[in-house]
Amino acid sequence: MTDIEIASQVEMLPITEIAKKIGLQADDIEQYGKYKAKLAWPLAYRPDKKHKLVLVTSINPTPAGEGKSTVLVGLGDAMNQIGRQTVIAMREPSMGPVFGIKGGATGGGYSQVLPMEDINLHFTGDMHALTAANNTLAALIDNYIMRDNSLGLDPRRIQWKRVEDVNDRALRNVVTGLGGVMQGVPRETGFDITAASELMAVLCLATDLVDLKRRVGRIVVGYTYDSEPVTVAQLGFTDAVTILLKDALKPNLVQTIAHTPTIIHGGPFANIAHGCNSVIATRAAMQLADYTVTEAGFGADLGAEKFLDIKVPVLGKTPDAVVIVATVRALEYNGGAKLADLDRENLLELKRGLANLNRHITNVQRYGLPVVVAINHFASDTDRELAVITENCQSLGVDVAVTDAWAQGGAGTLALAKKVVQLVEETKAEFTPLYDYQASPRAKVETIAKKYYGASEVEFSRKAEKQLEQFARLGWNDLPICIAKTQYSFTDDQTVLGAPTGFKFHIREFVPKLGAGFIVALAGNMMTMPGLPARPAAVGMTIDADEKITGLF
Template sequence: MTDLEIANAAEMEPITKIAEKLGLSADEIEPYGKYKAKIDLPVKEAPDKKHKLILVTSINPTPAGEGKSTVLVGLGDALNLLGHQTVIAMREPSMGPVFGIKGGATGGGYSQVVPMEDINLHFTGDLHALTSANNTLAALIDNYIMRDNELNLDPRRIIWKRVADVNDRVLRHVVTGLGGVMQGVPRETGFDITAASELMAILCLSKDLADLKQRISKIVVGYTYDQKPVTVGELGFSDAITILLKDALKPNLVQTLAHTPAIVHGGPFANIAHGCNSVLATKTALQLADYTVTEAGFGADLGAEKFLDIKRPVLGKTPDALVIVATVRALEYNGGAALADLKDEQLPALKKGLANLNRHIKNMQRYGLPVVVAINHFTFDTEAEIKTIEDNCHELGVNVVLADAWAKGGEGTVDLAKEVVKLADQPSEFHELYNVEDDSIEDKVNTIAKTIYGAKDVEFSKKAQKQLKKFHEMGWENMPVCIAKTQYSFTDDQTELGAPTDFTFHIREFVPKLGAGFVVALSGSVMTMPGLGKKPAAVNMHIDGEGNITGLF
């Protein structure tokens, strides 16, 4: 059976029943149909809970697949089977990847979050609200320039872009305002995908509605003719944009196939944004459950680093244990094995590819966190391959657990859950990667690139060097850095697999995101508006006259 067929065959519980499991009354949720709801804020904390936080991450993604979300869901179900009240906290999928190359993003097999179709498509409208709010702000800015433009905003220096929740390469660079005086001021601009927008980051890092409004007011939209920054607050648009996001700020409640409560909220990509679900979603889960199992996008070099350096300080909670997901075939692919050969035993490639896993392990140990490796198990994995991984990890002082989440759901992930419970009870001392207040932006980039990625040097373009000087003058250095880079490699070249060393990491430009509270560093050729592949996932999707969908995953 396909993931969609498994999801469609499932018998879901009413969302009111899922809410009751968490101690939420009917008055504390806003149902969106039978199986989805928004959670009203604030949520009262349950004082008798353990409040353990488990972060699930992975090795660098490959075409072979890692199954991080599947393991995440299976782990949540398994913890519940062991008697620990657990909530899963995940990101919302973007329709760009859903209709592009990736397909759905709600787990797989018997470890899924449902209703799968709804979550992967329009869900509760959060991404639509973000898109509308972002583009309303863009329209207000263009109107301001066309009218009095009292602050002397320079149309050539507007950095606020429009967004769309699709992969659409033709929108990367556009010209607006053509057609005459009444059509606005012509200028060059472009689109980002909604998941990469600053509003998405702000939504995911806001503590409440007041904080959301305050963060929106700090957004730098552009510069004046004498190169002074202009913010949304100075333009007077903060309240209007906040109004459009007041409902989107509330976390979404759904369930797994095993009826484990799942809070799915916020969806920044980890390669071009900060890659974590909302602080409110994670905090709400922590307040209501013994264990909160959450994820960070892509590999640990991106999502986990950003969770620990960007989200953790706002959340105010450090993970009690960390799970790194890997598959035999993904490690073999990192070791040079051809994709077509991965169903056969490839021990030489596996041994070489283990360097990728090892770097992720050492990086997470560098933060002082307890780590376990979860092997997302496939039927054609051999005993020799599994033993090779186990022996390697034991040399690093890390346990390895097989997880059969896709085929067996929570029951196939119980051993991993037991290990996680054990790790989460161990004392640990978190170590920050850099000093947010004292280190310069340049120093932070160097620290991430050299410590986490393994780079020998970092090269800043002339534009980036000018921006570093400007940001220093503006006093914008006391914020974390969010590096946008390819997810497929530790380097800024997606073809460099494994764990490269002796390479130079390239930064082409910086983008200030004062509302989000970080500076984005764009590396290599990474794009903030993805494009579609030669054969998008959309061509395999079908719907019949009864509304039944196939090919969504």
């Protein structure tokens, strides 16, 4: 059966029952129908909880699939089954990948979050609120330039773009304001996908409504003719934008197939943003359960690094353990096996591909965090292939568990759950940041590229070099760095697989995001508006007269 067919057969519990499992009363939730709710924020602190945090990440993704979200959900279910009260904290899917090539982000098989159709589509409207707020700000900026512009905002240097929650490459570069004097000031601009909006990062890193408003006001929308930054607060638009986000700021409560309480909130892409669910969602989960199992987008070189260097300082809590998800198929692909050959045994390619897993293990250990590897099992895996991975991890002093979350749900993830609990309860994390926050942006980029990715040199474009000088003048050097690069490789070239070393890493430009609290470094040809594949997932979707949806995954 497909994911959506499995999901459609599950009898969900009313969301009020899920809320009761974690000590929430009727006044603590705002229901969105029978099976979804938003949490009232802030929640009362519960000192009786252990407040343990487990981060799930993975190796670099491949077309073969890794199933990180599936393992995440199965792990949460399994930990409840072994008597550890657990809440899952996940990112919110973007409709762009859902209708494109990647599909949804609610897990799969018998390790899914429900109602999967709602979550992967409109859900509680958070993405639409972010889109509306972002584009309202864009309209206000254009109106300001046309009507007033007393600050001298240069139309050629406005960095605020409009957004849509779809993959639409035709909108990457556009010209607005055409048609005459009353149609506005003509200027070049473009669209990003909603998940890449700075407002998404602001929402995900805000700690409450007051902090959200403060962050919105700090957003730099562009520069004057004298090259001075102009913020939302200077334009007087802070409250208008914040008002549109007041409900979206509240995290969403749903359930897994096994009725594990799951908080889903925020969905930035880890390849072009920081890739973690909201601070509010993670804090809420930690307050409501002994264990919180959360995720970071794509491989550990993207989501996990940004979780640890960008989110952790705001969250105020470091992970007690990190799970790195890998598959035989993905490791063989990283070792040079062809996609068409992954259903057969490829021991030579598997051994070569282990370099990718080992690099991720070493990188996470740099932070002083205990690691366990989860092998997401596929039917084509052989005992010899699983033994090769297990022996490799054991040689590094890292425990490993084979999981079958897709086919068996929590029951297929019990071994991993037991190892995670043992790791958390017997090992103390000694967290050390990757870089000095007081270092220059140049030094931070070089540290990430050289220590984490394996580069020998970082090449900054002429534009990037000028921006570094500007940041130093403006006093922005102490902000963390968010590198936007391909998720498929440690390099900025998606075709270079495995664990390369000695390569040159290219930064073409920076985008300061003061509201979010970091500086984005765009590497290679990374785009902030994805495109659709030759055959989008949308083509395979159907809906009948009874509103039954098929083809959603």
